[in-house]
Amino acid sequence: MVSSVIDSENRRWNAELIRSLFLPFEANTILNIPLSYNLPEDKVIWIGNRKGEFTVRSAYYIALKVIESDEVGESSYGDFRTPLWRKIWHLKIPAKIRIFAWRACMNALPTKLNLNKNARQVWDRWVECPVNLNSAHLDVSDIALKISDDTSKDLETFFVTAWSL
Incomplete structure (x- = not known):
């Protein structure tokens, strides 16, 4: 919180603390911010809307x-979809269904196709994978058996990654 770097008795920045916490250019910027004389309580404000x-x-x-x-x-x-987003967010349906509708339109639902696409992107990043994971005819036990021929570390990597997907 901001109040932790203000000396409330003297109503000034705690310059020594600020210089120890921040880079010199950041500290100078902070120290040049004027403080309110009455030092109101800190509060969190979201700048994403007027309220x-x-x-x-x-x-x-x-x-x-x-x-x-x-x-x-x-x-x-x-965005050409802006009118659609406005309509979706103003529908008189439960919020969870509005979110579902938006995710469906953004192709962000965990469908088989989307999960497969994301999994392929992850597996393609495993540069030294001992097995071709893009082979359509292999199931999990086939892949595990092939990987287990190499090292336990590769098998560990495979199962931890598969679980996280």
Whole structure:
């Protein structure tokens, strides 16, 4: 909390503590922030909406802006699905169903296809895997048997990764 780096008796920053906790340029920036004379109590404020209160909806819009700026770049038209998102979030259905609808539209449900796609991405990163994990005709016991011929470490890696997927 901010109050932990303020000397409340003198109503000033605890400069020594700030310099010990932060990099020099960060410490200088903090020390140049003026403090209120009456030092009100700290409170958490969410900048994602006008009320200053966290909601999943406001976090979604912030995350959407981050994703759009990273992947697509800025556009004067925005997300073509914006009208759909507005309609989904204003439906008179339970929140869990609205979230389900949004996840379904984002192709983010744990369907067999999505799980398979994510699993392939993970297995493709195992550079020294002793078995071709993309082979469609192998089941888990076939893969485990082939891996167990090499080292226990590879078998451990396989089962821990498979479990986490």
